[in-house]
Amino acid sequence: MCVVSSSTNIAYLTGFHGSAGLFVQSAEGDCLVLDGRYATVATEAGARGDMASVSVVTTETTYEAALAEVIGGTGATRIVFEADHVTVSLLKRWQAAVPGDFQGHTSLVEPLRLIKDSHEIAVFRRAGAALAGVAARLAEWVREGRSERQVAADINLGLSRAGFTRPAFDTIVASGPNSAHPHAHPGDRRLSGGDLVVLDFGGVLDGYCVDLTRMAAVGRPGDEAAGIFRAVRKAQQAALDVMCAGVATSAVDGAARQVLDAEGFGAAFVHGTGHGLGLEVHEAPRLSRLSPPDERLRAGMVCTVEPGAYVPGVGGARLEDDVLVTDTGIEVLTAGPRDLLTV
Amino acid sequence: MCVVSSSTNIAYLTGFHGSAGLFVQSAEGDCLVLDGRYATVATEAGARGDMASVSVVTTETTYEAALAEVIGGTGATRIVFEADHVTVSLLKRWQAAVPGDFQGHTSLVEPLRLIKDSHEIAVFRRAGAALAGVAARLAEWVREGRSERQVAADINLGLSRAGFTRPAFDTIVASGPNSAHPHAHPGDRRLSGGDLVVLDFGGVLDGYCVDLTRMAAVGRPGDEAAGIFRAVRKAQQAALDVMCAGVATSAVDGAARQVLDAEGFGAAFVHGTGHGLGLEVHEAPRLSRLSPPDERLRAGMVCTVEPGAYVPGVGGARLEDDVLVTDTGIEVLTAGPRDLLTV
Numbered sequence: 001m002c003v004v005s006s007s008t009n010i011a012y013l014t015g016f017h018g019s020a021g022l023f024v025q026s027a028e029g030d031c032l033v034l035d036g037r038y039a040t041v042a043t044e045a046g047a048r049g050d051m052a053s054v055s056v057v058t059t060e061t062t063y064e065a066a067l068a069e070v071i072g073g074t075g076a077t078r079i080v081f082e083a084d085h086v087t088v089s090l091l092k093r094w095q096a097a098v099p100g101d102f103q104g105h106t107s108l109v110e111p112l113r114l115i116k117d118s119h120e121i122a123v124f125r126r127a128g129a130a131l132a133g134v135a136a137r138l139a140e141w142v143r144e145g146r147s148e149r150q151v152a153a154d155i156n157l158g159l160s161r162a163g164f165t166r167p168a169f170d171t172i173v174a175s176g177p178n179s180a181h182p183h184a185h186p187g188d189r190r191l192s193g194g195d196l197v198v199l200d201f202g203g204v205l206d207g208y209c210v211d212l213t214r215m216a217a218v219g220r221p222g223d224e225a226a227g228i229f230r231a232v233r234k235a236q237q238a239a240l241d242v243m244c245a246g247v248a249t250s251a252v253d254g255a256a257r258q259v260l261d262a263e264g265f266g267a268a269f270v271h272g273t274g275h276g277l278g279l280e281v282h283e284a285p286r287l288s289r290l291s292p293p294d295e296r297l298r299a300g301m302v303c304t305v306e307p308g309a310y311v312p313g314v315g316g317a318r319l320e321d322d323v324l325v326t327d328t329g330i331e332v333l334t335a336g337p338r339d340l341l342t343v
Numbered sequence: 344m345c346v347v348s349s350s351t352n353i354a355y356l357t358g359f360h361g362s363a364g365l366f367v368q369s370a371e372g373d374c375l376v377l378d379g380r381y382a383t384v385a386t387e388a389g390a391r392g393d394m395a396s397v398s399v400v401t402t403e404t405t406y407e408a409a410l411a412e413v414i415g416g417t418g419a420t421r422i423v424f425e426a427d428h429v430t431v432s433l434l435k436r437w438q439a440a441v442p443g444d445f446q447g448h449t450s451l452v453e454p455l456r457l458i459k460d461s462h463e464i465a466v467f468r469r470a471g472a473a474l475a476g477v478a479a480r481l482a483e484w485v486r487e488g489r490s491e492r493q494v495a496a497d498i499n500l501g502l503s504r505a506g507f508t509r510p511a512f513d514t515i516v517a518s519g520p521n522s523a524h525p526h527a528h529p530g531d532r533r534l535s536g537g538d539l540v541v542l543d544f545g546g547v548l549d550g551y552c553v554d555l556t557r558m559a560a561v562g563r564p565g566d567e568a569a570g571i572f573r574a575v576r577k578a579q580q581a582a583l584d585v586m587c588a589g590v591a592t593s594a595v596d597g598a599a600r601q602v603l604d605a606e607g608f609g610a611a612f613v614h615g616t617g618h619g620l621g622l623e624v625h626e627a628p629r630l631s632r633l634s635p636p637d638e639r640l641r642a643g644m645v646c647t648v649e650p651g652a653y654v655p656g657v658g659g660a661r662l663e664d665d666v667l668v669t670d671t672g673i674e675v676l677t678a679g680p681r682d683l684l685t686v
Contacts, residue, residue, distance in 0.1 A: 019526070037525045037526055040655050041527075044524075061633065081431075083430065083431040083432040084431075084432045085430060086431050087426065087429060087431070088431060089426040089427045089449050091431055092426070104431045104432070104435075153504070156499060156500075165513075165528065170508075170509050181383055181384050182380045183362070183381065183384070184384075270380055271380050290405065312387075
């Protein structure tokens with residue numbers, strides 16, 4: 001008996017996309033527990049063949065009560081749950097409502113999601129090409145005198161027109177001093193001469209997330225800013241060059257970090273080199289110093305490669321592409337020019 | 344010694360907005376633990392006076408290690424944490440890294456967020472008026488032959504132009520049969536004669552979320568569809584009419600539900616009547632049958648009022664406004680015409 005409560009993992013296993021629900025797997029068969037908001041959606045998705053064949057139970061009161069009923073019906077006493085997704089409070093409510101021995105496990109479903117199947121790879125190829133298409137239009141939108149917010153609104157509209165369901169995260173347009181913040185929010189600052197501009201955006205297509213960063217400069221960047229960009233570009237290439245199945249994820253980070261260290265930006269590279277992509281925009285594997293040393297790239301993994309360097313008061317740069325690990329090497333899903341776009 | 348890990352609660356208590364971090368409160372002083380991605384943001388926010396005066400510790404390795412160091416420095420042995428926000432896995436990692444007695448509490452910070460202060464109310468008034476302004480433009484965007492996705496893109500651009508940082512959730516444009524799904528995603532379906540169209544959207548302004556639903560009809564709706572709208576409109580008014588400080592939150596739901604029951608749509612009203620608004624788009628209080636019977640509206644609460652009725656195969660309707668409970672009654676923050684917009 002296993003209870004899956006992460007909505008992303010439920011979507012992966014069943015095809016049902018909602019913000020709530022529980023998926024109960026047992027020897028007696030699989031069962032999706034939903035509340036009234038989603039019953040029609042699930043019935044229609046089932047009829048269209050968009051969902052795995054599972055029985056659907058609609059809660060009349062609380063999810064705990066429905067869970068007690070479903071589990072009670074099977075007679076199971078050992079109940080495995082997702083320790084990474086169940087809060088201490090929720091577990092307490094389940095334990096109060098459902099008799100049995102609850103056993104938390106980490107990574108019940110995530111290892112399955114790590115390696116993309118042929119359907120998922122086909123979606124990623126379409127999504128990567130569509131995102132590169134949006135990036136190809138940046139020169140229309142990034143202009144001196146426009147605000148970060150205006151540029152971000154254009155990118156978001158571009159994502160929508162390119163067929164993405166929604167942005168995969170809040171679009172980042174970070175100009176001048178703001179470019180030194182890896183996670184800046186677009187504001188009212190207007191792009192002005194000498195600025196470096198970080199343009200980091202992504203989209204969700206058929207449920208899957210892609211993510212890309214390009215750099216622009218307003219007029220001629222100063223020597224220091226130009227140096228940051230050159231170092232990041234070289235670091236990204238170094239990371240891409242070492243990637244193939246069998247290489248340690250930490251070694252990909254190491255390749256980028258070695259370049260930035262050598263160029264004097266080691267301390268300015270304040271995040272990891274990349275993260276996995278899938279139904280979530282951040283998932284396994286991480287390409288990081290902190291990755292488990294025995295974790296290796298495998299064919300079918302999809303991840304970002306995005307070194308950056310951030311110098312407070314001067315500016316920052318990041319370049320990001322999405323990569324599929326293949327049997328023979330890698331495939332860059334977001335292929336396109338990575339030059340500093342001078343506007 | 345108290346460890347706050349919900350990023351929303353950290354934002355509420357400190358003014359720091361990020362997707363990671365821990366806030367440690369102790370007799371020795373308060374401390375924000377961040378990773379390298381956020382150190383510059385926090386330093387600059389502090390310098391601008393946008394953040395509470397707290398010391399900032401930057402993690403060199405993991406948050407667990409940093410937490411052990413901070414807590415070790417205080418000599419505390421009893422560590423209170425947010426049971427609603429800490430997963431079973433995370434607690435295990437903390438317990439492995441930090442000696443002490445971890446005690447999970449629910450609602451450590453949320454009760455403070457329930458009653459809005461004068462700064463928050465001022466933001467809500469601006470945000471509600473801006474959202475009503477976007478709603479006033481719906482007639483420009485909702486037209487026969489356009490796709491749900493196109494209308495949603497226009498609404499999103501309208502939110503951006505109205506000054507919102509981002510949509511508060513995925514904009515819903517649900518037409519014809521799709522309107523029978525309370526949480527539909529905009530798709531390629533084109534608006535056509537006789538459709539009811541649910542338009543549900545919201546925005547984030549200065550960190551706070553507002554949320555509104557209006558209804559349109561393409562041409563003359565059928566009698567059944569028109570009846571659904573009329574019943575929902577009457578139910579929303581009934582809920583608004585009973586709202587004031589001291590009334591049970593479940594009674595507000597009851598007022599709307601009684602109308603829909605009487606009109607024959609009791610079973611078609613598959614969700615609660617409303618939810619609180621704040622830094623999150625869904626927060627306390629819930630206006631629901633399932634609300635604690637002793638929970639009452641209090642001056643300073645802000646919540647949505649959004650009854651709906653959904654008839655599979657025919658269509659659905661929802662009307663939603665945001666309401667501030669005051670000392671003397673209520674103030675509708677999103678005031679504007681709620682008529683069925685005929686296009």
